[in-house]
Structures are given as structure tokens and as C-alpha cells.
């Protein structure tokens with residue numbers, strides 16, 4: 001067993017319904033076979049388990065591994081395409097890059113960059129928009145298995161209104177998805193997800209084939225986009241004879257507990273009610289919403305409607321893999337909404353970046369650092385004399401330290417990352433081993 005010593009913070013109880021930040025200023029976590037078996041003050045744990053190896057993580061914060069509920073594997077190299085609204089950005093920036101993943105060698109290189117980007121950011125679990133090409137999705141699953149990341153992903157499908165080389169057919173989408181799931185669902189920490197790009201680019205027969213695949217692959221997940229941009233919403237309204245955007249998925253049986261829809265910046269009250277009734281989740285992607293000018297996310301209405309919300313980086317419309325940055329941007333957006341906004345504190349931000357994501361993905365074994373959970377964690381330990389180091393050293397409380405982390409932390413401040421108790425180097429260098437120690 002290993003006894004980890006440090007300042008341990010997590011949010012086992014939802015702060016949006018009264019839960020508070022849980023903190024051990026000088027805490028200990030006893031880990032056996034990747035699972036947390038005891039938690040408490042370090043002195044007490046040390047007295048009971050003096051013979052166990054001690055890993056000293058003082059001088060920083062020990063946090064649960066971050067959970068990214070919306071991120072695009074093929075868009076690592078498309079980050080930073082500024083100055084365009086959604087549909088122009090897709091056409092000029094994202095989709096030409098996605099088409100390059102038809103080349104398996106190119107896709108393999110991007111897969112290594114993508115998984116390294118997540119682990120360097122302290123992300124240990126992600127719901128990932130895969131590629132439009134099955135061999136590229138194989139490359140992603142192979143790389144996530146090699147590194148040990150918890151990935152839920154799959155083939156992205158469309159059959160209209162995108163460039164021709166990204167289109168498929170309902171039968172081919174089903175067959176390729178089924179074969180990918182047979183190769184990867186349940187292998188290492190991979191799970192399969194059914195992923196129509198968005199209903200704008202997916203006809204009814206294709207959505208039916210997605211529903212069949214979701215039923216046939218037991219334990220698979222569903223993800224897509226919804227209500228991101230007003231022009232997109234108007235186009236979807238013209239294309240479908242549906243009640244609203246959420247209904248374009250729901251009428252095919254695609255909205256339920258295992259569904260995560262990204263964005264939902266412009267929902268109607270009827271859509272929020274339906275999402276709550278179906279127990280579905282929303283991935284809120286703050287830097288993407290701001291970069292594309294999509295709008296200011298109505299978090300207060302989601303919380304009031306009891307719709308689950310977690311954070312997504314939405315790379316490459318989002319401006320990087322850091323969920324600290326996404327948390328800060330979520331805070332900014334709520335501030336700008338004034339009376340319509342929700343006042344967020346550091347516990348809300350940590351919850352959105354960890355336990356809320358685990359909950360959205362149905363992964364009860366992760367999300368906080370309580371007894372019984374897997375030891376998925378990061379050690380935020382900034383280099384000496386950096387601004388974050390100064391801020392943490394002078395924080396008035398653990399909650400204050402966490403606020404400073406969301407204000408200032410970058411990937412460079414994350415010294416170590418563990419998944420199931422295994423250290424991950426996070427560098428993901430081509431051909432090299434990602435496991436350290």
C-alpha cells in the first residue's frame with residue numbers, strides 16, 4: 001500500500017445543491033491496488049500504517065483527476081482558429097483538418113498529440129468526439145489504451161451537408177461502429193460512444209442507425225451537439241419537422257441517462273424540461289462558446305431545471321485542454337450574465353471539472369478522492385517563485401488556494417498524474433512509454 005500525504009481537496013457532495021468543498025490541509029490517502037482504502041488526517045493514518053511507503057505531495061494541491069466531457073480528437077492542430085462563428089469555423093478550419101485523418105499515419109500522430117494534451121492538462125477521463133474514419137478511431141483507442149487514459153469515444157457520423165469525404169451511409173455507420181465497439185469497448189479503460197456529428201448533418205435514417213447501435217452495444221454512451229449557435233439552430237429547425245433541437249435526437253430514442261449533449265447555449269424551457277425528464281447531461285464548453293461567439297451559457301436555468309451539467313474543453317474550438325481555464329471562463333460567463341448568472345465559487349468549479357463529469361459519464365468509481373474510489377488524481381505543484389506558487393503559499397484557506405488554482409494554473413503546474421494509482425508521465429512521446437515508475 002502507498003500513503004499519499006498532501007493538501008487534498010474534492011467535492012463529493014454537489015455544491016449546486018448545498019454540498020461544500022471537502023478539504024484535508026495535511027491529509028493522507030491510503031491506496032491499495034489503485035483504490036483509496038482510507039482517508040483522513042496524515043498523522044492519524046501514519047500512526048495506523050507506519051510501515052507503508054509514504055509519497056510526500058506537500059507544497060501544492062492534490063485534486064481528483066479532471067474529467068473532460070466534450071473534446072474533439074481530430075482538432076488538436078486546429079486550436080486557435082479565431083474570428084469565425086460556428087458554421088464558418090467548421091467549413092474553413094475544423095473540417096479540412098478532420099478530412100486529413102483519412103490518412104492512418106497522420107491520424108496516429110494526432111492521436112499521440114491528443115492523448116498527451118489531455119494527460120498534460122491533468123485530464124484522466126474524457127468523452128471524446130472521434131474521427132469520421134474508422135482506422136483513425138482505432139488509432140485513438142490504441143493510444144488511450146497504451147497510456148491508460150479513461151476514454152469513451154467512437155466513430156463520428158454524418159450523411160449530409162458536410163464535405164463529401166466526411167459522409168457515410170446509415171448501414172456503413174452501423175457496421176463500422178459495431179466493429180469498432182467489438183475491438184475496443186471494455187478494452188483497457190475504453191468505452192464505445194455513438195456519435196452523430198449534429199442533427200444538421202444527419203438525416204433521420206442515420207439517426208435510426210445510431211439508435212440501433214446504441215441499443216446493440218451494451219453499456220455504450222451517446223454524444224452529439226445541440227443548440228450551440230443561432231444560425232445552426234435555425235437550419236436544424238428548417239431541416240426537421242421536430243418540436244425543437246433536442247427532439248431531433250429524442251424522437252429517435254437517443255436522449256437518456258447515457259446521453260451527453262454539448263453546448264445547449266440557447267435552450268427553450270421545453271427542451272430543459274425534456275432533458276431533465278430523460279436524465280441526460282449537458283457538456284458546457286466555455287472557451288469555445290466565447291471564441292466562436294456562440295453565446296453565454298444559461299447555467300442558472302439548467303440548475304433550476306435539474307439538468308446535469310459538466311465541463312468540456314471542446315478542443316479545437318475551445319482554446320486548449322485545461323479544465324482550469326474552462327472553469328475560470330465558466331465563472332467569467334456567469335459574472336457577465338448579471339442577474340441571469342449564477343455566482344460560482346471554487347467548489348462549484350472543481351465540481352464541474354471532476355465529480356459532475358464523472359456523474360455525467362456514469363463513472364461512479366471516480367470523481368472524488370473518497371474511500372472506495374479509484375486513485376485518479378493530479379498533484380498541482382507549481383515551480384518555485386512562479387505567481388501560482390506565491391499565491392498558494394499565501395492563500396488564506398484551502399478554498400482560497402483552490403480559487404487561486406483556477407485563476408492561475410496551467411498544465412506546466414501539474415507535476416504528477418495518476419490513473420488507478422498508476423503514474424502517467426503525460427508526455428506521450430512517439431514510441432516512448434507513457435508509464436513512469
Ligand SMILES: [Zn+2]
Pocket residue numbers: 070072129225262314
Ligand atoms: Zn464540439
